[in-house]
Amino acid sequence: MNKLAIVTGASSGIGEATARRLAKLGYNLVITARRRERLEKLAAELISNYGIKIQILNFDVRDREATEQALSSIDKNLGQVCVLMNNAGLAAGLEHIDQGSTDDWDRMIDTNVKGVLYVTRIVSKMMIEAGGGHIFNVGSIAGIQTYENGAVYCASKHAMHALSQGMRIDFLKYGIKVTELRPGMVETEFSTVRFHGDQDRADNVYKGVTPLVGDDIAAVIEYCLSLPAHVNLNDIEIMPTQQANAYYTHRK
Ligand code: NDP
Numbered sequence: 612m613n614k615l616a617i618v619t620g621a622s623s624g625i626g627e628a629t630a631r632r633l634a635k636l637g638y639n640l641v642i643t644a645r646r647r648e649r650l651e652k653l654a655a656e657l658i659s660n661y662g663i664k665i666q667i668l669n670f671d672v673r674d675r676e677a678t679e680q681a682l683s684s685i686d687k688n689l690g691q692v693c694v695l696m697n698n699a700g701l702a703a704g705l706e707h708i709d710q711g712s713t714d715d716w717d718r719m720i721d722t723n724v725k726g727v728l729y730v731t732r733i734v735s736k737m738m739i740e741a742g743g744g745h746i747f748n749v750g751s752i753a754g755i756q757t758y759e760n761g762a763v764y765c766a767s768k769h770a771m772h773a774l775s776q777g778m779r780i781d782f783l784k785y786g787i788k789v790t791e792l793r794p795g796m797v798e799t800e801f802s803t804v805r806f807h808g809d810q811d812r813a814d815n816v817y818k819g820v821t822p823l824v825g826d827d828i829a830a831v832i833e834y835c836l837s838l839p840a841h842v843n844l845n846d847i848e849i850m851p852t853q854q855a856n857a858y859y860t861h862r863k
């Protein structure tokens with residue numbers, strides 16, 4: 612039976628890098644995001660390099676009906692769903708609560724919390740039917756620490772931390788592993804999105820630091836997948852060497 616991995620938010624950054632690693636490991640893939648052209652380009656490259664099968668699902672995880680419809684169209688010929696990476700997410704804005712944009716708050720909470728639930732509800736049923744699986748939740752250092760101006764993003768990732776613990780309990784009897792990854796700074800499109808396209812401001816985030824890149828997170832996922840069936844890494848904090856936590860970064 613072929614192994615199938617579902618990666619949400621595969622059009623960029625951490626999700627794209629993980630799709631590449633999983634393709635190299637021989638997984639068939641379902642890759643999802645809103646930007647279809649990006650997914651098409653990635654799929655063409657990975658099919659040509661690794662001879663795997665890929666299904667593109669183009670939907671917004673905030674839209675429950677679209678999410679359910681897309682995930683129920685997964686082609687059975689791709690194999691058994693072994694891996695789900697709940698990665699699609701974002702930060703929008705960096706302000707004190709009294710200055711915050713309610714649109715930004717809706718985007719973060721609807722994507723980072725409700726989107727994860729919509730996807731997991733459907734895919735976990737497939738895993739239960741298949742007799743097991745491995746769910747990777749991309750949380751953040753912001754899931755256990757709260758920094759100034761980031762209350763709502765941090766709240767959404769604290770929710771991811773709670774959901775990861777809840778999934779681990781609810782899926783225990785089904786042999787589904789749940790690993791929460793909590794990265795610090797990873798240079799992706801994350802900061803550009805957070806600052807609504809202000810590239811200078813985004814670049815400043817990584818000034819004087821060698822940040823992580825998407826593939827650093829993907830490599831950790833590969834390691835987790837290499838472990839024997841009876842071993843799971845529950846929580847993993849992954850930081851650039853120059854970053855101690857959400858508050859302390861040593862810039863050179
Ligand atoms: P990117 O902006 O590079 O990638 C985000 C991905 O999420 C894109 O593929 C985007 O696709 C997808 N996405 C966003 N919103 C939606 C939506 N509503 N529906 C479907 N897909 C969506 O950022 P990262 O790779 O850095 O972010 C990935 C995850 O990592 C996020 O959950 C983020 O919070 C987390 N994280 C990032 C850190 C960092 O420093 N970069 C650190 C810690 C955690 P599209 O726009 O095409 O829909």
Ligand code: 8X3
Pocket residue numbers: 750751752753794795796797857
């Ligand atoms: C992204 C990292 O520190 O901006 O989750 O919250 S941080």
